Amino acid sequence: MMHRFAFEALDRTFKDIIGVDLPFVGKVIIFGGDFRQVLPLVHKGTRSQMVQASLVNSSFWKDVRILRLQQNMRSINDPEFSEFLLNVGNGEQPSVVEDMIRLLSCMAIPWEGEESINRLVNEVFPNLESHVNDAAYMVERAIITPKNDDVDVLNEIIIKQFTGPERIL
Incomplete structure (x- = not known):
């Protein structure tokens, strides 16, 4: 996950070059990833700073159309792990200590x-x-x-x- 400033700079560059005041000058841009899993890296940053650096806080985010994948292809042959990932991503996996979860015994x-x-x-x-x-x-x-x-x-x-x-x- 890249810092939102990188995408905002790209957006401004397109606007400066082409002169159209639409997000990414109306071009289709595909962003891939799972915002539940990885936040942008902010060197020595706090959790709040990492969340603030996320793409979802970008000026153009209101114009983004979200498409959700239906099947996790990486864990298709491991339904237990797939369920675990979904629970972690949805915030449903019980925490041991603040921000720490217990891994499944088969993973540890x-x-x-x-x-x-x-x-x-x-x-x-x-x-x-x-x-x-x-x-x-x-x-x-x-x-x-x-x-x-x-x-x-x-x-x-x-x-x-x-x-x-x-x-x-």
Whole structure:
């Protein structure tokens, strides 16, 4: 999700170039995303600042026509996860502490130190050593984390499982 200022700047640029005073000079613009899931990033911003930066607070939002998808294609084969996502998005998932929800037990690995990290990696990348040159295997899997420090730790653990000499390009 981008800051609304980026879209408002694009809108003003179109108006300046073409000289038509309609949102995006009357052109059809398609915005994709789920505002319930991801707010724009405001560096060191408060929750209020992130909400204020959202596209729904843009000057042209009153002219946006919202179309809703009927089926979550990413979780079509996992109805439990699909239901969980809907509950989170609709604010119906019970919170443990303010702004924190409990994940489903099938989505969580109990914390047992570094062993838990290794278990996570092995769960997402089973038999990694036999798939190191398999691009399809790699692009079908991901571990997502909100902090770059965690990404660095996971990358190091995963890369250590690759066989052969290391090459830095």
